[in-house]
Amino acid sequence: ISKIVKSFINDVVLNLRINSYTKMIKNMNQSKLKEGLIQVYTGNGKGKTTAALGLALRAIGHDLKVIIIQFMKGSKNYGEVKAINKYLPQIKIEQYGLTSFVDKNNPSKKDIELAQNGLKRARRAIFSQLYDIVILDEINVAMDFNLISVEDILQLIEDKPPSVELVLTGRYVPEKIIEKADLVSEVKEIKHWFKKGVDTRKGIEY
Template sequence: MTDTHAQKKARIKAARDRMMAEKTAEKGLVIVHTGTGKGKSSAAFGMILRCIAHGMPCAVVQFIKGAWDTGERRLLTGQFGDLCQFHAMGEGFTWETQDRDRDIAAARAGWEKAKTLIADPQIRMVLLDEVNIALRYDYLDLAEVLEVLAAKPPMTHVVLTGRNAKPELIEAADLVTEMTMIRHPFRAGIKGQAGVEF
């Protein structure tokens, strides 16, 4: 039994080694985290921390929820400000501001900052947190966003998070992950908590 298992795993390893040997290209990726489940921004911030651990300059532009005092913002600005720029540009969820013109102005200011960061080849990853929400409500021009992503420096990664990613953005992306909600404590009357939600 053990010999059969070892032989099977040896065949799998040889196949994996061949497959990995063929993968030699590198490029900056367009990455989309979307879906109704929790974890889109959390996963993206995990990537930002990986960049920091590798000494790679990176940047965050927060759309929509930029007014929040979040743990990731505290950590990145307090401990890693030399490697990670952090720009909280939103004013809160749309039901909080209740002012479409103000929401559009905040999203556009965030997008102007994002364009500058994306164009800088020294910055290896730019996280556009909750930008999909700004695109969903037409606060930003999707065609312009796609144009900027297509023209980004070749080794720059751009991560776009938020529910309801536009189909055109999904089509243009190199990596797309959809978070699916199965259960969420909010539905059981439990509020968002530090360390889990923010």
């Protein structure tokens, strides 16, 4: 009989543990995304990076956690970097690039190394459970410039936990990524002031 009682008690304790664990997970996920998807902002028009930034701003309004990993960008003089670091500690923004432009036909060793570091950081962020939304800014260009392989990003999408939203920006997104994405917005340039001879303006373009 003592054996049966022991087994019964074990069952009760196990069930209590499961219930409390389920409840904890449920509470943890209360302000989190139940279904994290893949968003892509591509095309030749202005508005891709800003769309991702606006998404981050909207998300923190509902207490989601966001990390922005910028590829091929290294300047701290971007308005978004300054604003986030100054006013929004709940958004993390990191840069994995040089301040100079990457030569598409002949990227430097450093360009490749930094992009690869960014990719590693992206993997860590995605699995860290710390972020609801992971934004990989200009990652599409990094793939187009062969700093990062398309296969590595497909693998990242494949491995992603269901609760994490992944946002990829930049022109020239590969067709294979479009196939795997849940949302793709193409920002088309209908008109751009560059053609009128207007300079790049602080606070608008960067």
